[in-house]
Amino acid sequence: MSFQAPKGTFDWLPPRSERVLAVREALVAPLRLAGYGYVETPVFEDTELFKRGVGESTDVVSKEMYTFPDRAGRSLTLRPEGTASVVRAVLQHNLHTGQLPVKLWYSGSQFRYERAQKGRYRHFWQVGAEALGSEDPALDAELIVLGARGFASLGLRQVRLLVNSLGDKNCRPAYRAALQEFLRGLDLDEDTRARIEINPLRVLDDKRPEVQAQLTGAPLVVDHLCAACKSYHEEVRSLLTASGVAFEDDPRLVRGLDYYTRTTFEFVHGGLGSQSAVGGGGRYDGLSEMLGGPPLPSVGWALGVDRTYLAMEAEGLLDEAAPGRVQVYGVPLGDDARRRMFLLVSELREAGISADMAFGGKGLKGAMKGADRSGARFALILGERDLAAEAVQLKDLTTAEQTEVPLAQVADVLKGKVQ
Ligand code: AMP
Numbered sequence: 001m002s003f004q005a006p007k008g009t010f011d012w013l014p015p016r017s018e019r020v021l022a023v024r025e026a027l028v029a030p031l032r033l034a035g036y037g038y039v040e041t042p043v044f045e046d047t048e049l050f051k052r053g054v055g056e057s058t059d060v061v062s063k064e065m066y067t068f069p070d071r072a073g074r075s076l077t078l079r080p081e082g083t084a085s086v087v088r089a090v091l092q093h094n095l096h097t098g099q100l101p102v103k104l105w106y107s108g109s110q111f112r113y114e115r116a117q118k119g120r121y122r123h124f125w126q127v128g129a130e131a132l133g134s135e136d137p138a139l140d141a142e143l144i145v146l147g148a149r150g151f152a153s154l155g156l157r158q159v160r161l162l163v164n165s166l167g168d169k170n171c172r173p174a175y176r177a178a179l180q181e182f183l184r185g186l187d188l189d190e191d192t193r194a195r196i197e198i199n200p201l202r203v204l205d206d207k208r209p210e211v212q213a214q215l216t217g218a219p220l221v222v223d224h225l226c227a228a229c230k231s232y233h234e235e236v237r238s239l240l241t242a243s244g245v246a247f248e249d250d251p252r253l254v255r256g257l258d259y260y261t262r263t264t265f266e267f268v269h270g271g272l273g274s275q276s277a278v279g280g281g282g283r284y285d286g287l288s289e290m291l292g293g294p295p296l297p298s299v300g301w302a303l304g305v306d307r308t309y310l311a312m313e314a315e316g317l318l319d320e321a322a323p324g325r326v327q328v329y330g331v332p333l334g335d336d337a338r339r340r341m342f343l344l345v346s347e348l349r350e351a352g353i354s355a356d357m358a359f360g361g362k363g364l365k366g367a368m369k370g371a372d373r374s375g376a377r378f379a380l381i382l383g384e385r386d387l388a389a390e391a392v393q394l395k396d397l398t399t400a401e402q403t404e405v406p407l408a409q410v411a412d413v414l415k416g417k418v419q
Contacts, residue, residue, distance in 0.1 A: 008114070008122030015322035020125075020309050024107055027127040027150040027303050034146055036105040036129055041085040043109060047075040052290050053084025055257040057199045064112040078111035082128040083284065083300055084291070090132055091293040100133035101298070107305075119275030119307050129281075130300035132288075137232050140263040140283060140299045141239035147267060147279055147301050148245045154308070155317050156269070159278060162250035163240070163265045165233040166201075167225050168285070172261075175224035176200055186214045201254040220251040229262055236263055259286030263299060269307070271314030278311055279303035324375020327418045330357030330382065331367040337382040344380065344392070344410060351411040353418055371397060378414065 005011055012020055047067050054061050066078040079085055086104055089095075095102045107127045114120050129146065131139050144161065151159045167175055183196045183203055188211065195203055204215060225233065240247050247265075255264050264282035272278070281301025288296035312318050328348055332341035341357050348355040356374055358367035364381075371379040381393040381402075392410060395402045405413050 006122070008116035010121070014325070016309075019318060019322065020305060023154060023309050023312065024125070024127055024305050026154050027147075027305065027308065028105060028107060029153065030146040030149040031105040031127075031129050034103070034142065036103040036131075039086055039089060039104040039106050040108070041079075041082070041089050041106065044076045044078050045085055045088065047077040049084050049088055049291070050077050050080060053087065053287060054081060055199075057195070057202070058257070060112060064114055066111045066113060080110055080112045082106050082108070082110070082126060082302060083130060083287070086128070086130045086300075087132065087287055087291055087293070087296075087298070090296075091288065091291060096133050096288075096294070096296055101131040101136075101139060102133055103129075103131050105129045117275070119272055119310055121306060124307075125305035126302045127305060128300065128302040130298060132298040132300075133296050135285065135297035137235035137263075138239060140236045141243065143281065143299055143301055144236075144240060144247075144263075144265055145243045145245050147281075147303060150303065151267065151278070151308070154312060156308075156311055156315060158270045158315060159311070160268050160270070161240075161245065161247040161265060162253050162268060163237065163247045163263070164250050164253040165222065165225060165229055165236075165262050166254065166260055166264050166282070167221050167229050168261045171224055171226035171229055172221075172258075175219065175221050178219045178224065179204075182218055188214075199257070204252055204254050215252075221254075222249075222251045232262055255282055257284075259284050259290050261285040261297075265301070267303070269311040269314070272307060272310055275307065277304070278307045322375075324377065326354040326356045326374050326376050328353055328355040328378045328380060328414060329371035329374045329376035330355065330380045331364065331371060332357065333364060333367075333381070333383040337384065337387055340387060340407075341380070341382050344382075344407065348411055348414065351415060353411065353414050377418065380410065 050065060051061055056062065060080050065080055068076060070076050086106060090102055105128065108125065109123055110126050111123055113122055116122060129143060131143060148161060166172065179200045180196055183200055192203060192206065192211065204218060206212065253264055253266055260282055262283045266280040267278045268276040269278045279301055283299040285297040287298065288294060330341040330345050332338040345355040345357050358370045362370065368379065377397060379395040379397055381395060386392050390407050391404050392407055393402050394405045394413065
C-alpha cells in the first residue's frame with residue numbers, strides 16, 4: 001500500500017464510524033435539551049487567536065500547534081481546541097449584546113502535535129459547550145450536570161468527576177505568590193524553574209513522580225479562596241449534590257492560565273490508562289478581555305469523543321454485534337431483474353426501509369453472500385420467472401423461510417416486518 005494516514009491519526013470506518021456518530025449525538029443531546037445552539041467555526045484561525053486565547057506558555061501553543069502560512073503570508077493554525085474560536089465568533093457577531101448567557105455547542109476535529117499513543121492523537125474529535133456572559137454558579141453546575149448526563153446516557157459507569165476552584169483576580173495573586181515561594185525551594189530542572197515564574201499552577205500538574213513527590217506540602221488554592229469564591233464554589237457543589245451528580249473534590253486540579261477562574265473540573269475514566277481524561281472544563285472569566293472584548297464571564301467544557309468511545313469499549317458497552325448495514329437486500333438474477341430491483345430498492349428506501357442490492361452482475365451464490373454480509377434480515381430474490389409473475393421471493397435470513405410477495409405489495413409487507 002502506498003499511503004498511510006499520518007502518524008497520530010486514524011480512520012473511522014463502518015461499523016465503528018456509525019457507532020462513534022451515535023456517541024457524539026448522545027453527548028450533544030443533553031445540550032440541545034438545555035437550549036444550547038449549534039455553532040460551527042472554521043477549522044483554521046489566525047494563529048494569534050490561539051496564542052492569546054490558549055496562552056503562549058502552554059504546551060498546546062508552544063509545541064503542539066499545526067501552524068502554516070497561507071499563500072498571502074498570513075499565519076494560520078489548525079484549531080487545537082474550540083473555546084477561543086467560539087469566543088472570537090461571539091465577539092465578532094456581537095452575540096454578547098443580546099440575551100445572556102449565550103449558550104453554544106460545537107463538535108468537530110481538533111489538531112495537536114502531541115506524542116501519539118492510545119487515546120492521544122494528533123487529530124481527534126471533541127464535543128464542546130460554552131455559556132458566555134453570565135456569572136452564576138447555577139450555570140457552572142448546569143454544564144457539569146449536562147456533561148455527566150451525556151456520559152451516563154451512554155451507559156458509562158466508571159466516569160469520575162473531579163472538581164476544584166481556582167479563585168479569582170482577588171484571591172489568586174496571593175495564592176500564586178505563596179505557591180511560587182514554595183516551588184522555588186524545590187529541587188527542579190531548568191525548564192520547570194522557568195515555569196514557576198511564568199505559570200506556577202502548571203507545575204502542580206506535572207505528572208513526573210520525582211516532581212509529584214516534592215509537591216506533597218504545596219499550598220492549595222482551596223486554602224486561599226476569598227469569601228466570594230468560597231461561597232460560589234459551595235453553591236456549585238451543593239447544586240451538583242442536589243442533582244444527584246457524584247463528584248470528588250480535587251484540590252490539585254488546575255488550569256494554568258490567568259483567565260481561568262473559579263470552577264474547574266475534569267471527567268476521568270478508570271479504564272483508559274494514562275490518558276484518562278474524557279472531558280474537562282471550567283470558568284474562564286478573563287478570556288474575552290484577552291481577545292479584545294468586554295468582560296464576559298463564561299464557563300465551558302470539551303469532551304473527547306474518541307476517548308469516550310474507548311471508555312465504552314473498556315466497559316464492554318460495544319460488545320454486542322453492530323446492527324446490520326441495511327434491513328433488506330435485493331438479489332436480482334439476470335439483467336431485466338436487475339433493472340426492476342433497482343427500482344424496487346428505491347421504492348423501499350422512500351418508504352423508510354433501508355435497502356441495498358447486489359451490484360456487479362453477481363450470480364445467486366455471490367449475491368446471497370452479499371445479503372449475509374450486509375446484515376440484512378430479509379433478502380428479496382428476483383428471477384426471470386418471478387418477474388413474469390410480477391412477484392418476488394421474500395426470504396427471512398434468520399429462519400430461511402421464503403414466501404412469494406407480489407411486487408406491488410413488497411413495501412407494505414416489509415413495513416410490517418422491519419419496524
Ligand atoms: P482539553 O481541551 O485539553 O481540555 O481536552 C478536553 C478533552 O479532549 C480531554 O478530556 C480529552 O478527552 C480530549 N482530548 C484532548 N487531547 C486529546 C488528544 N490528543 N487525543 C484524543 N483526545 C484528546
